[in-house]
Amino acid sequence: MKFSLTVVSALFALKSTLAVNQLTIKGSKFFDSVTGQQFYFKGIDYQPEKGAPEGDLDPLADSTGCTRDAAVFKDLGVNSIRVYQTDYSRNHDACMKTFNDAGIYVLIDIPTPKYSIDRSNPSWNTELLNMYKLKVDAFINYQNLAGFIIGNEVANDVPTTASAAFVKAALRDIKTYIRSKKKNIPVGYVDNDDLDIRLSLIAYFNCGSDPMAQADFYGVNTYRWCGANATFKSSGYDQMAEPFKNYSVPSIVTEYGCNVVQPRSLGEMGSIYGPDLQDIMSGGFLYQYSQEDNNYGIVDVSYGKSAVTKLDDYAVFKKNMAAANPKGTTMNSYNPSLKTSSCPSVSSTWMSSSTLPPPPSESVCSCMVKSLSCVVGSSYSTDDTGMVNALSNSASTICGLTSCADVTADSKNGTYGPYSYCSSTQRLQWIINKNYLNQNKNSSACKITGAPLNVVSPSQSNINSCPNSSSSSVTDAPTAPSGTKPGGSSNSGGSSSSDGSSSQSGTTGSAQSLILNHTAAFILVLLCSFSLF
Ligand SMILES: *[C@@H]1O[C@H](CO)[C@@H](O)[C@H](O)[C@H]1NC(C)=O
Numbered sequence: 001m002k003f004s005l006t007v008v009s010a011l012f013a014l015k016s017t018l019a020v021n022q023l024t025i026k027g028s029k030f031f032d033s034v035t036g037q038q039f040y041f042k043g044i045d046y047q048p049e050k051g052a053p054e055g056d057l058d059p060l061a062d063s064t065g066c067t068r069d070a071a072v073f074k075d076l077g078v079n080s081i082r083v084y085q086t087d088y089s090r091n092h093d094a095c096m097k098t099f100n101d102a103g104i105y106v107l108i109d110i111p112t113p114k115y116s117i118d119r120s121n122p123s124w125n126t127e128l129l130n131m132y133k134l135k136v137d138a139f140i141n142y143q144n145l146a147g148f149i150i151g152n153e154v155a156n157d158v159p160t161t162a163s164a165a166f167v168k169a170a171l172r173d174i175k176t177y178i179r180s181k182k183k184n185i186p187v188g189y190v191d192n193d194d195l196d197i198r199l200s201l202i203a204y205f206n207c208g209s210d211p212m213a214q215a216d217f218y219g220v221n222t223y224r225w226c227g228a229n230a231t232f233k234s235s236g237y238d239q240m241a242e243p244f245k246n247y248s249v250p251s252i253v254t255e256y257g258c259n260v261v262q263p264r265s266l267g268e269m270g271s272i273y274g275p276d277l278q279d280i281m282s283g284g285f286l287y288q289y290s291q292e293d294n295n296y297g298i299v300d301v302s303y304g305k306s307a308v309t310k311l312d313d314y315a316v317f318k319k320n321m322a323a324a325n326p327k328g329t330t331m332n333s334y335n336p337s338l339k340t341s342s343c344p345s346v347s348s349t350w351m352s353s354s355t356l357p358p359p360p361s362e363s364v365c366s367c368m369v370k371s372l373s374c375v376v377g378s379s380y381s382t383d384d385t386g387m388v389n390a391l392s393n394s395a396s397t398i399c400g401l402t403s404c405a406d407v408t409a410d411s412k413n414g415t416y417g418p419y420s421y422c423s424s425t426q427r428l429q430w431i432i433n434k435n436y437l438n439q440n441k442n443s444s445a446c447k448i449t450g451a452p453l454n455v456v457s458p459s460q461s462n463i464n465s466c467p468n469s470s471s472s473s474v475t476d477a478p479t480a481p482s483g484t485k486p487g488g489s490s491n492s493g494g495s496s497s498s499d500g501s502s503s504q505s506g507t508t509g510s511a512q513s514l515i516l517n518h519t520a521a522f523i524l525v526l527l528c529s530f531s532l533f
C-alpha cells in the first residue's frame with residue numbers, strides 16, 4: 001500500500017514537472033546535454049505589455065501571468081520563449097521555475113531600450129558593460145536559460161553598419177564575463193534580415209581570430225513568408241537560409257509570422273520544422289504571443305490577470321506546432337567540421353572594422369578624471385540637459401580645433417581612443433581639460449556659461465601611470481546604479497516597428513548623446529568660436 005502510494009506520487013511528480021536539461025551546442029546544432037538529442041526551438045516571442053506597471057517591461061516578474069501562460073504554452077506544444085525586455089532588479093524566481101516545470105526554455109535579450117547600443121551613435125562603454133553584467137547576473141543561474149541575445153537588429157541598414165563593431169565588442173566582453181563564472185550559456189546576435197547587409201553581418205559575427213568575439217548562435221527576424229500561397233522558394237526562405245548551410249554555429253528564426261494577410265496560415269512552420277530547414281536551422285519563434293498595438297498576437301492577456309482570450313491565429317499555430325516533428329540527430333553521431341567565416345572588408349556598404357573597441361574599464365576612466373585640472377563641480381548633473389548641452393557644445397568646438405582621438409571611437413577605421421569607452425561626462429571633462437592645458441591653464445578656459453567647472457589640483461599626477469584597459473574590468477562584479485532606479489519611467493520602450501520587430505536599439509539616454517563628429521564640430525566652430533575662450 002505504502003509502496004504503491006509512493007509510485008503514484010512519483011508518477012504524479014513526473015507528470016506535473018518537466019524540468020528541463022541544460023542545452024549545449026555542438027557545431028551548428030543545439031542538443032539536450034543529458035539525452036544527447038538534438039534540440040529545436042518550438043518557440044514564441046513573449047512580451048505582454050497590456051496593463052504592465054510603470055517602468056521597464058518585465059513579464060518574468062508577473063508570476064500570475066507566467067502561471068497563466070505556462071498552461072497555454074503546454075496546450076500549444078511550445079518549448080521555449082524569447083523575452084525582449086526584463087528588469088534586472090526584479091525577482092524572476094517564480095516565473096523561471098514555473099516555466100522550467102512546464103518544460104519551457106527562456107532566451108533573454110540583454111539590452112533594454114534605455115540601456116542598449118544606439119545604432120546611429122554607437123558606443124560600448126563602462127555604463128553599458130555594467131548594466132549588461134547586471135542582466136546576466138539576474139538570469140545566469142536558471143537551469144532553463146537557453147541563452148542570451150546581445151543585440152536585436154542594431155545595425156539594420158547600410159548607414160548603421162558602423163554599430164556592429166561595438167555590438168561585437170559587447171558580445172566578446174559579456175561572453176568573457178559569463179565564462180569567468182564557469183558558465184557556458186551561449187550568447188548570440190539577431191538581425192532584421194536586411195538584404196543589403198545581412199551577408200556581411202552573418203559573416204562578421206562569426207569571423208576573426210578571437211573565439212570569444214564570435215557569436216555562439218545567430219538569429220534572424222524574418223517576415224518574408226506572407227500569405228497562404230507562399231512557398232519555401234517563392235517567399236525567399238531558401239535564400240534566407242542559404243548563408244547558414246555551412247555556418248559554424250546554430251541559426252534560429254528568432255521572429256517569423258508576417259501578418260500582411262490575415263488570418264495567418266503560418267506555412268513557414270512547415271519549412272522551419274520540416275525537410276527544408278531541419279538540417280540547417282534550429283527552429284524558431286513565432287512573433288508573438290500577446291496581442292498588442294501591432295496586431296501580431298495569438299492571445300489577449302493582461303498583466304497580473306489570469307484570463308486568456310484566444311485569437312484567430314491561436315488554432316493555426318497550435319495545429320502547425322502539433323505537426324512540427326523535425327528529424328534531428330544525436331550529439332554522438334554528429335561530428336561536423338565547419339569553418340568560421342572570413343571578416344567582411346570595410347567598404348561603402350560595410351563600416352565596421354574587424355578591429356574591435358577595447359573592453360571598457362571604469363578604473364581607467366576614474367583614474368583619467370583624477371589626473372585632470374579642470375573638472376565639473378558637484379552640482380553638475382547628467383539629468384540637466386542645459387548643463388549637458390553647455391559642456392557638449394564647448395567640447396564639440398574644441399574637438400574641431402584639436403584632436404580628441406583619445407576619447408573618440410572610430411569603428412570604420414578600427415581606431416579607439418584609450419578613453420573612448422568612458423562615460424560622456426568623463427570624456428567631456430577630458431576635452432575641456434585638454435583645452436585648459438592648451439591655453440596654458442588660463443582660468444577663463446575652465447569657465448563655461450551654464451555648466452559648473454572647477455580648477456583643481458589633480459590627485460593623479462600623471463595620466464600615463466593610470467592602469468590600462470584589461471580583461472579584469474570585464475570580470476569584475478557589476479554595481480547597481482545609485483539614485484534613480486534604472487530603467488525609470490521615462491522610457492516605455494519595446495516599441496515595435498511595422499514589420500513586427502521589437503526595436504531594442506533606441507536611445508541610451510542623454511549620457512550617451514555626445515556628438516563628436518567633425519561636421520558637428522565644424523558647424524559649432526563657425527557658430528561659436530569667438531565666444532568660447
Ligand atoms: C492562392 O491560391 C488560390 C488557389 O490557387 C487562389 O484562389 C488565391 O487567389 C491565391 N491567393 C493569393 C493571395 O494569391
Ligand SMILES: *[C@@H]1O[C@H](CO)[C@@H](O)[C@H](O)[C@H]1NC(C)=O
Nearest residue numbers: 242243244245246247337338
Ligand atoms: C557546404 O560544404 C559542403 C561540404 O564541404 C560543400 O559541398 C557545399 O558546397 C557547401 N555549401 C555552401 C553553401 O557553401
Ligand SMILES: *[C@@H]1O[C@H](CO)[C@@H](O)[C@H](O)[C@H]1NC(C)=O
Nearest residue numbers: 355405410412413414415416
Ligand atoms: C586610421 O587608422 C590608422 C592606423 O590604424 C591611424 O594611423 C589613423 O590615424 C586612423 N585615421 C583616423 C582618421 O583616425
Ligand SMILES: *[C@@H]1O[C@H](CO)[C@@H](O)[C@H](O)[C@H]1NC(C)=O
Nearest residue numbers: 418463464465466467468469
Ligand atoms: C599603458 O599603456 C601605455 C601605452 O601602451 C604604456 O606606456 C603604459 O606604461 C601602460 N601603463 C600601465 C600601467 O601598464
Ligand SMILES: *[C@@H]1O[C@H](CO)[C@@H](O)[C@H](O)[C@H]1NC(C)=O
Nearest residue numbers: 120515516517518519520521
Ligand atoms: C555628424 O553630425 C551632424 C550634425 O549633428 C549630422 O547631421 C551628421 O549626420 C553626423 N555625421 C556622422 C557621420 O555621424
Ligand SMILES: *[C@@H]1O[C@H](CO)[C@@H](O)[C@H](O)[C@H]1NC(C)=O
Nearest residue numbers: 439440442443444445532533
Ligand atoms: C586668458 O584668456 C582670456 C580670454 O581669452 C584673455 O582675455 C586673457 O588675456 C588670457 N590671459 C592670459 C594670461 O593669457
